[in-house]
Amino acid sequence: MDVPAIYLVFGNETEITQKKRRDILIEAGYDPALRKPLERMTPDLWNLESIVVFKKIFADPKYRKHLLHLKQINANLLRFFSLLRARNQRPKLxxxxxxxxxQESLSDDELLQICQLIEEIDLYKPHWKFRSIADVYKLESTMIQELENSTFQEEVVSYPEPPFEGNEWISPIRSNLDLYWEGKNQHNCVFDYDQKIRDGRFYLYHTNGKTKCTVSFLNIEGDWFLDQIAGPCNKPADPETYHQLEAWRLRNGILILGDVFRMGLPASWMLE
Incomplete structure (x- = not known):
């Protein structure tokens, strides 16, 4: 049985020269420039699925710039860039x-929250810089304080029709004025998503359960994904609210980003 060429790149065949490795990459459909970045990947990522995902991330010049400056690429980083790519985020990092x-041990939910906060910061103050995860959370607090002291001075604009019907428990936020007050009342930064909602990339809802929450949904290639759910001051929702949201999500065919980005199961649109 022939061994797929891509695995030979990371094998122990010491007789394979650099030139032969280059030829193997070309035959496998990979840019030879990928060889050195690929060799920085930790051993747990030495599988075809991870390498295919990496190839798509590396193809974007914005992401490539970061990857080329790192001495090592691990699962955390690959999952993080996969989420950035899916959300069409290209922040300065x-x-x-x-x-x-x-260096951190992060769950899919924690990585997703970091992506969301980076996007909010980038929308609000693109020149703000952060050099650690702790910096991201500090900037979030500063941003919330500044937004709470702001006033609504724009023309009221209605949003497109919501993708899902609401009910007494969960209702769509239908205008920029409603979004402004959602941010004020919930002490969060959702008003920064105003333009993305107008463009059809996001839609936000409000829940009226035990914990009043802001819920956001992200549109990727026509499919709607649950993006985040947060109570006042971005605190976690109570278990009852999570259960209600999960039942409502399943009834409406809403997907979850965490399921899509598990290593080894990349979504088809990530590989196209």
């Missing part, structure tokens, strides 16, 4: 932040 990210 300091190398020290990425190194800090790789």
């Amino acid at each position: 300091h190398i020290r932040f990425l190194e800090n990210l790789m």
Whole structure:
């Protein structure tokens, strides 16, 4: 049985020269420039699925710039960039932040929250810099304080029709004025998503259960994904609210990002 060429790149065949490795990459459909970045990947990522995901991330110049400056690429980093790519985020990232990210033990939900906060910061103050995960959370607090002291001075604009019907428990936020008050009342930064909601990339809802929560949904290639759910001051919702949201999500065919980005199961649109 022939061994797939891509695995030979990471094998122990010491007789394979650098030139032969280059030829193997070309035959496998990979850019030879990928060889050195690929060799920085930790051993647990030496599988075809991870390498295919990496190839798609590396193809974007914005992400490639960061990857080329790192001495090591681990699962945390690959999952983080996969989420950025899915959410169409291309933030400016300091190398020290990425190194800090790789050192932490982070769940899919924690990585997703970091992506969301980075997007909010980038929308609000693109020039703000952060060099660690702790910096991201500090900037979030500063941003919330500034938004709470702001006033609504825009023309009221209605949003597109919501993707899912609401009910007494969960209701769509239908205008920029409603979004402004959602941010004020919930002490969060959701008003920064105003333009993305108008563009059809996001839609936000409000829950009226035990914990009043803001819930956001992300549109990826026509499919709607649950993006985040947060109570006042971005605190976690209570278990009852999570259970209610899960039942409502399943009834409406809403997907979850965490399920899509498990290593080894990349979504088809990630590989196209």
